[in-house]
Amino acid sequence: MRCGDIDNRFSDSSAMYEGAAAHRKIQREAGENYKKEVPLKLETQIDGIPVIFNGRADGIITEPGGGIIIDEIKTTTLPLEYIYAQYEQHLGQGKCYAHMYLQTLENRPESITVQITYYQLESREIKKYRQSFTGSELNEFFTCLIQKYGLWLKFERDWKITRDESITKTGFPFETYRKGQRELAVAAYRVISTRKKLYASAPTGIGKTLSALFPSIKALGAGKAEKLFYLTAKTITRTVAEDAVRLMAGKGLRFKSITLRAKEKICLNEIFICNPDNCEYAKGHYNRVNNALFDLLQNNDLITPEETGQYAEKHRVCPHEFALDAALWCDLVIGDYNHVFDPVVYLRRFFNDDDRDYVFLIDEAHNLVDRVRDMYTAALRKNAFSRIRNQLKDKDKVSTELRKTLRKVNTYLADIRKELVHQKNRVEEKQDTQFKELVTAVFLAAGEWLAAKKNMRHELNDAALELFFETRMFLMISDFYDEHYTSIIETGGNDVSITLFCIDPSEFITSGLARGKSSVLFSATLIPLPYYREILGGKADDVMLSLPSPFDPARLLTVAHCGISTKYKDREKSYTPIAQTIRAAVSQKKGNYLIFFPSYEYMHKVYDLFCENYPDIKTLLQKNDMTEAGRLEFLARFDGDNPETLAGFAVLGGVFSEGIDLKGDRLTGSVIIGVGIPKITLRHDLIRGYFDCKNGQGYDYAYVYPGMNKILQAAGRVIRTETDSGTVLLIDSRYSTAKYRGLFPEHWTNMKLIRNTGEFEQITKNSEQ
Numbered sequence: 001m002r003c004g005d006i007d008n009r010f011s012d013s014s015a016m017y018e019g020a021a022a023h024r025k026i027q028r029e030a031g032e033n034y035k036k037e038v039p040l041k042l043e044t045q046i047d048g049i050p051v052i053f054n055g056r057a058d059g060i061i062t063e064p065g066g067g068i069i070i071d072e073i074k075t076t077t078l079p080l081e082y083i084y085a086q087y088e089q090h091l092g093q094g095k096c097y098a099h100m101y102l103q104t105l106e107n108r109p110e111s112i113t114v115q116i117t118y119y120q121l122e123s124r125e126i127k128k129y130r131q132s133f134t135g136s137e138l139n140e141f142f143t144c145l146i147q148k149y150g151l152w153l154k155f156e157r158d159w160k161i162t163r164d165e166s167i168t169k170t171g172f173p174f175e176t177y178r179k180g181q182r183e184l185a186v187a188a189y190r191v192i193s194t195r196k197k198l199y200a201s202a203p204t205g206i207g208k209t210l211s212a213l214f215p216s217i218k219a220l221g222a223g224k225a226e227k228l229f230y231l232t233a234k235t236i237t238r239t240v241a242e243d244a245v246r247l248m249a250g251k252g253l254r255f256k257s258i259t260l261r262a263k264e265k266i267c268l269n270e271i272f273i274c275n276p277d278n279c280e281y282a283k284g285h286y287n288r289v290n291n292a293l294f295d296l297l298q299n300n301d302l303i304t305p306e307e308t309g310q311y312a313e314k315h316r317v318c319p320h321e322f323a324l325d326a327a328l329w330c331d332l333v334i335g336d337y338n339h340v341f342d343p344v345v346y347l348r349r350f351f352n353d354d355d356r357d358y359v360f361l362i363d364e365a366h367n368l369v370d371r372v373r374d375m376y377t378a379a380l381r382k383n384a385f386s387r388i389r390n391q392l393k394d395k396d397k398v399s400t401e402l403r404k405t406l407r408k409v410n411t412y413l414a415d416i417r418k419e420l421v422h423q424k425n426r427v428e429e430k431q432d433t434q435f436k437e438l439v440t441a442v443f444l445a446a447g448e449w450l451a452a453k454k455n456m457r458h459e460l461n462d463a464a465l466e467l468f469f470e471t472r473m474f475l476m477i478s479d480f481y482d483e484h485y486t487s488i489i490e491t492g493g494n495d496v497s498i499t500l501f502c503i504d505p506s507e508f509i510t511s512g513l514a515r516g517k518s519s520v521l522f523s524a525t526l527i528p529l530p531y532y533r534e535i536l537g538g539k540a541d542d543v544m545l546s547l548p549s550p551f552d553p554a555r556l557l558t559v560a561h562c563g564i565s566t567k568y569k570d571r572e573k574s575y576t577p578i579a580q581t582i583r584a585a586v587s588q589k590k591g592n593y594l595i596f597f598p599s600y601e602y603m604h605k606v607y608d609l610f611c612e613n614y615p616d617i618k619t620l621l622q623k624n625d626m627t628e629a630g631r632l633e634f635l636a637r638f639d640g641d642n643p644e645t646l647a648g649f650a651v652l653g654g655v656f657s658e659g660i661d662l663k664g665d666r667l668t669g670s671v672i673i674g675v676g677i678p679k680i681t682l683r684h685d686l687i688r689g690y691f692d693c694k695n696g697q698g699y700d701y702a703y704v705y706p707g708m709n710k711i712l713q714a715a716g717r718v719i720r721t722e723t724d725s726g727t728v729l730l731i732d733s734r735y736s737t738a739k740y741r742g743l744f745p746e747h748w749t750n751m752k753l754i755r756n757t758g759e760f761e762q763i764t765k766n767s768e769q
Contacts (some may be wrong), residue, residue, distance in 0.1 A: 001092045001145070006318055007274035010450045010465060014088035019075035022119050026073055026126075027059055027123035034071075035060045040100040045508055046150040049157060069113040069130070070098045077121050077451055090116050092145070099138040108135055122451075146257040155297070156329065159256070163331065166254040167221030172214060173251045176756070179207045179550035186522045187545050191358055193224055193443075197519045197542040199365075199533045201526035203549040204716050210244045212520050213332075214359045217255060218249070220331060227331045227350075229516070231340060233367040234263075234659050241334045243364070255334035258452040260339065261319040266305050268313060281318045289325060292317045297329055299724060315386065324349065337368055341373045341512040351515040357536055358516035358533055364659070365521035366709050369508040369535050372505040372512070378477035379499040382413040382437065388463050398452050402445040402464075409438040416489060417496040425490040425682060431495040432483045435498060459599060474500065480508075486686055501683060503690045505680065509537035525712040527743055531697075531705050549747035550677035555725040556718065558748045559763060560735035563755035566674040567733075571602060577757070578731060579610045582671055584757045585729050586617060586647050588764040591668025592638045593645070596652040596714045598674040600624050606673075607649045620648040622656060631655055640665030657714040672714050675734050676707030708743045729760065 027036040038057040044599040051141060055277040060070035066298045072094040094114035102108050113132045113444055118124070135142075177185070184202055186209065202208045212230075217227045229240045245257050266273055268281060276283035292315035304327060305319075312319035327333045328349065339347050340360060351359070362368060389406035390398055404663050412435060420426060446468040449455055455464075477500050484507060488499040500507070513519045526532040564577050586593045597603035607621055620637055623630065634656070637646060650656040652672065678684050684702045692698030711730070718726040734740055734752055744751055754760055 001089045002290065003089050004284070004286045006274050006279075006285045007276060008274040008283035009456070010468075017717050018121050022075045022121060022371050023058060023073050026117060027143065030061065030071075032061050033064075035062070038101075039098055040104070041102045042103055042498045046146050048155050049150075051153070053096070053100060053144070054091075055097055056098065057101065057118075059080060060101065064171070066109065067113065068101070068109060068647075069467055070101060071095070071117055071757075073117045074757065075119045080118050080120050080125060080127055081588065085369045087116065087129070087150070091129075092141075094132065095138055095141050096145070098133065099135075099142045099536065101199060102138065103137055115327060115720045124500070125460050138500060139485060151294070152329075155294075159329075163254050163256070164221045165253055167217055170248060170251055171252040172497060173210070173247050180547035181211050181550075183210040184208065184522070184545065184547060185544060186212060186394075188212050189219055191520065192518045193220040195517045197513065197521065197538055199526060199529060199536065199538055199542065200522040200545040200547065201524070201529055201532075202545075202547045203233075203551075203747065204521055204526050205243070205550045205722065206547060208522050208524070209240050209363065210247070212363075212522060213241065213244050213615050214248070216361060216520070217253070217331075224357070225359045227330075228359050228361060229340060230332060230334045230365045230708070231337050231361065232334075233337060233371060234364070236659055238334050238361050241332075242302065242304060245332065246596045247596060249302060250752065254301060254305070255332065256297070256301050256330040258308070258327050258330040259305055260323055260327065260335040260601075261305045261320075266271075266318060266319045266323065267308060268309065270462055272316070274360060278395060279318070281312065281316055285321065288315050289317050289322060291315060293325055293329070296326055297543045302400060303330065321630060325376050335665070337362075337371050337377065340515060341368075341462065343480075343508075344473065346512070346515075348612065350386045350496050356516070360513060360516045360519040362519060362521040364523050365536060366525055366532065368509060368521070369505060369706075372509050373502050376477060376480060376502040376505060376508050377500060378470075378474045378476050379497050381495055381497045382417070383495045384467055384470065385413070385442065386538040386754045388460055388467060391460055396452075396454075398449045398455075400557055400595045402449045404443075405438070405445045406552055409435075409442055412438055413496050413498075416498075417494075420489065420491045420496070424492075425488060427682070428487040428687065431478060431485070431487055431500070432498065433716070436475070436478050437472050439538050442591060443468065446471065446699055456659065460482070477502075486690075488682065488686075500758060501686065503687055504516065504535075504694075506535050506537050509535075511537075513537055514591065524716055525709050527708065527712060528744060537703070546746075549719075549745070550721055551724075551747070551751055553717050553747045556747070557764070558715075558730075558751045560728070560730040560732075560751055560753050560759055561755075561757070561760060562733050562736040562753055564731050565733045566598070566602075566731065571605075575605050575609050578606050578673060579613060581729070581731060581760065582606070582610060582647065583614050583617070584761055585669060585671050585727070586645050588727075589644050589762065590641075590642075590663070590667060592666060593647045593669050593671065594656065594667065594714070594717060595647055595671045596657055596673065597647050597649065598652050599679070600651055602673070603649050603651060610647075618644050620646065622648070622650040622654060624651075626655070633659060638662050638666045650760055653710040657710065657717065661720050662717060663720045664724060665720055665727065669729065670718050671729045671731065672711055673731045675704075675732050676710035677703045678706055704739065708740070710746065 026032060036059050036551060038060050040055045042053045057070055058073040061069040061071060072090060074083060074090055083210060089115060094116060098112045098114050111132045113130050116129045118127045173357060176209065187198055188202065216225065220228060232238050242259060245255060249255065251278055259635050269279060273279060273284050292311055295310045298304065308323045309319050312322045316337050338345055384407050384431055389410055390401055392403050446464055450464055450468060455461055481500060484499050484502060484504040486503055488501050490497050522535055529546055531546055533542060561581060564574050582595055597606065611619060620634060622634065688698035688702035691701040715728045718728055752763055
């Protein structure tokens with residue numbers, strides 16, 4: 001009975017609590033004949049499928065003459081005429097309760113009344129609508145309703161029979177497994193069966209996606225899982241999962257999957273404003289969405305964002321909400337990490353029920369650490385408060401209250417700035433509870449100001465709305481604040497900020513993974529595995545698996561030039577020898593090369609010197625503000641048929657060092673300058689200090705391991721298939737140390753350590769011979 005519009009115009013977040021209080025007020029004032037919060041239950045069957053209906057009637061009124069009234073209360077901050085548009089849906093809920101209640105009575109009355117009570121929270125206006133129905137009318141309504149719902153139950157039942165039969169018949173889509181692929185698939189099936197987690201370091205070429213999906217689908221068909229979630233950090237990785245499902249579908253698998261995209265990326269409008277006045281797809285969305293869903297699901301198994309958009313346009317519904325609804329009926333949901341881990345936008349429609357047999361397949365899992373750390377970090381700046389306070393001139397009550405709260409928090413932050421006049425920052429272990437109280441006051445006042453109808457078109461509405469959500473996020477994160485956090489106070493010019501910094505996100509990753517029964521976390525670069533198991537929320541009894549590369553190690557020449565220091569203090573004198581070494585690397589064989597630097601500044605210094613000294617070499621330079629089109633244009637230059645050598649200068653850890661496939665002759669080699677250590681910052685040093693206290697490995701956790709991951713990702717661009725060959729040249733004196741040699745992957749066992757460029761030239765000549 002869904003009906004009406006999508007409307008995300010501001011509604012004060014306190015309305016939920018006010019609504020609950022209003023419910024209690026109405027119930028309390030209804031008199032002694034009013035029985036509140038009555039639980040109701042009815043068991044029946046739909047086409048042989050057992051169904052249990054549960055509900056709780058807001059109130060049941062027994063009149064002196066024996067009449068019975070079922071009361072359904074609805075509260076709103078909107079004008080009552082807005083909510084009345086959903087009257088038929090609200091009446092339907094009341095009629096269901098009336099029918100369910102009648103089934104509990106031995107002596108049933110000839111009729112029963114349904115009352116819908118509407119309460120406007122601001123004006124406290126109440127309107128009541130009553131309709132009486134006979135038992136046979138309610139029975140007819142209820143029977144019709146469950147027949148409509150029965151279409152979905154039968155669809156689900158019949159689909160699962162079809163799906164499970166196809167899963168049983170579908171074998172691995174290739175004649176043979178690649179080296180390591182079967183081992184990963186078996187380990188994945190085993191952890192799903194035993195409700196554990198698997199942390200797998202599986203180098204490029206094993207076929208990680210298929211190795212995770214195939215056993216998971218088999219487990220689902222065997223009743224060991226209810227639904228699969230394939231989670232990634234990048235859109236391109238989601239298409240790999242789609243391709244794997246498409247491959248198995250070509251072998252007879254019937255399996256419904258859907259790929260979710262962010263609202264702004266799938267919206268059919270140029271500007272997404274989700275309300276019926278601004279969007280034709282939001283207006284009447286719920287009137288049309290059920291038919292749209294049935295059409296989509298009956299005619300598609302593999303649902304990509306393109307299919308979602310086409311059907312959304314066909315049925316004039318919002319593609320984002322449409323996709324989320326469709327996901328409820330799919331066996332596999334392909335999406336972003338935030339769909340499970342983000343404290344604000346995680347998919348509550350799936351995860352608000354306990355004990356669901358969900359399986360999470362987490363690709364490129366090394367990215368999850370920083371992503372979750374960012375999700376659970378929040379900051380507020382003084383300028384965000386002062387800007388609104390200075391511009392808000394209205395004299396009405398809610399504006400005056402908002403301005404007062406803004407003045408208090410602004411004064412508080414100004415005093416902190418004065419305290420820090422001789423230092424740029426301060427770190428505090430404990431949360432500033434006084435600041436939290438001031439922020440809470442701003443949050444509540446901003447909510448009241450935004451809820452006032454006259455401010456909907458106010459020139460400060462957007463700024464106030466942004467501040468409202470920033471303060472809400474800050475307060476939410478403040479409730480998580482514990483020993484995994486620290487507070488950072490920083491100044492800059494006239495501004496000052498307070499950040500609740502999540503140092504250790506492992507507990508939040510653990511709680512996210514707990515929304516499912518089992519998880520498989522995999523990447524080509526989970527090295528060292530014990531570190532990643534710990535930081536990614538694992539326990540001692542969770543399984544670790546390290547697999548060798550399936551490719552012939554002889555096809556990859558790995559060399560570490562240990563004669564050049566790239567430490568910050570030595571960088572200026574490293575520019576010339578690095579440029580000379582790059583020249584030597586790209587001159588040994590015609591082809592395309594990627595040259596990775598630890599920073600844009602370092603890259604530009606060497607790039608300018610290289611172009612000046614070696615103008616005969618074609619070059620490309622990554623820019624720090626490249627558009628998507630610019631990135632595609634950059635990669636398109638890496639053509640296997642290039643007549644000349646091409647050297648592409650890029651930044652380590654950037655868009656070209658991870659998640660790109662330059663197969664065959666499109667990439668001949670990579671030169672990687674430095675050891676990838678993140679820039680020494682206050683935040684990284686806080687991580688270092690935290691883990692020094694926890695396990696004595698702070699420097700490794702904050703700098704070495706994250707840095708080495710960048711190195712391995714960049715090096716992994718060279719060999720993408722069993723027919724590829726190429727060279728990886730690392731430049732940094734620290735590669736000669738035992739610490740770094742201990743982090744080299746197994747297929748780098750033939751790594752050659754050199755001290756000068758001449759040695760490299762000799763090695764490459766020998767390898768060609």
